[in-house]
Amino acid sequence: MATSFGHELLGRQVLDSAGDRLGTLFDLKIDAPTGNVLAMLVRLEDNLDPERLPWEMEREYMRVPVEEIDRIATSIHLKR
Numbered sequence: 001m002a003t004s005f006g007h008e009l010l011g012r013q014v015l016d017s018a019g020d021r022l023g024t025l026f027d028l029k030i031d032a033p034t035g036n037v038l039a040m041l042v043r044l045e046d047n048l049d050p051e052r053l054p055w056e057m058e059r060e061y062m063r064v065p066v067e068e069i070d071r072i073a074t075s076i077h078l079k080r
Contacts, residue, residue, distance in 0.1 A: 023062065038066065068080065
């Protein structure tokens with residue numbers, strides 16, 4: 001089974017299901033008691049309006065639930 005460390009994922013591009021760039025992975029939200037990753041904090045592209053996206057903002061970052069991830073490769077691909 002392949003594994004990754006969180007720091008290996010930071011800075012990767014986050015793409016929507018059409019392959020358009022949403023932004024860059026800034027950080028991961030982790031549940032301390034369980035160690036489960038809850039969400040990604042994504043630094044959005046400058047041309048995107050966060051009001052038009054289905055996820056909540058957390059400070060200046062979009063909080064994308066991990067359930068939205070389709071696959072992780074050289075980029076992080078979302079289901080929608």
